[in-house]
Amino acid sequence: EVQLVESGGGLVQPGGSLRLSCAASGFTFSSYWMSWVRQAPGKGLEWVANIKQDGSEEYYVDSVKGRFTISRDNAKNSLYLQMNSLRVEDTAVYYCARDDHGSTRGFDYWGQGTLVTVSS
Amino acid sequence: SYELTQPPSVSVSPGQTARITCSGDALPKQYAYWYQQKPGQAPVLVIYKDSERPSGIPERFSGSSSGTTVTLTISGVQAEDEADYYCQSADSSGTHRVFGGGTKLTVL
Numbered sequence: 001e002v003q004l005v006e007s008g009g010g011l012v013q014p015g016g017s018l019r020l021s022c023a024a025s026g027f028t029f030s031s032y033w034m035s036w037v038r039q040a041p042g043k044g045l046e047w048v049a050n051i052k053q054d055g056s057e058e059y060y061v062d063s064v065k066g067r068f069t070i071s072r073d074n075a076k077n078s079l080y081l082q083m084n085s086l087r088v089e090d091t092a093v094y095y096c097a098r099d100d101h102g103s104t105r106g107f108d109y110w111g112q113g114t115l116v117t118v119s120s
Numbered sequence: 121s122y123e124l125t126q127p128p129s130v131s132v133s134p135g136q137t138a139r140i141t142c143s144g145d146a147l148p149k150q151y152a153y154w155y156q157q158k159p160g161q162a163p164v165l166v167i168y169k170d171s172e173r174p175s176g177i178p179e180r181f182s183g184s185s186s187g188t189t190v191t192l193t194i195s196g197v198q199a200e201d202e203a204d205y206y207c208q209s210a211d212s213s214g215t216h217r218v219f220g221g222g223t224k225l226t227v228l
Contacts, residue, residue, distance in 0.1 A: 106153035
C-alpha cells in the first residue's frame, strides 16, 4: 500500500524557516518524480515544486523561487521542502504527492498534509 | 504565468448530469487531470490523461477534451459527489504543474 506521511509543519514567524519531510512507503520511491502542493485556508490547490527521480532536476512556482528548496534522499525514501524567508501568504496545508506525469497518471497518491502557519 | 480557468460553482439535483469545464491555452498539448477534494481530506485523482479513470473510481465519472477546454462529467450525480473539483495540467514546457481555481459542486 502506497503511503506518504508529511511532518515538520508548525507555527513560525515571518522571515523564519521550516523544513518539511515526507516519508514514502509501499512503492519504489527512487522511480518517481515527487511534488509538494499547498492549499491556503479556504483556498484552492497550488503546485509548489517538484523533483526528478535522481534529484537532477527541480522546478518551482514563481512565488517560492529563491526561498524554497525541494530535495530528496532515495536511500531514506524521503522528500523534503526547506522553506526560508517565510511570508504570511505561505500559510497553508502542504501536501506531498507522487508525481507520475511521466506515465500520464498525474498526482496519483497524496499524503494527508501538514499545516504551516506563518504569523507573528 | 500559465492559468487554468474553472467556474467557481456548479449545482445539480441528484440523478442529473454535472459538467465542469476547465480552459487553458496549453491543453491541446498537455494532458489534463481531475481531482476531487472533500472537506478536511486530501485530494483524490478521479480522471487522468484527459479521460482515463483510475481503478476504484465509479463509472459515472468521465472526462473529455476539445481544443483548449477539458470537461469533467459526472452522470447520475449522487449526494456523495458533493465536493470541490480541480483540474490540473502543465505549462507548455511540461515541467511546471498548474491547478485550476477549483469548482464547488453542490448537490441540491
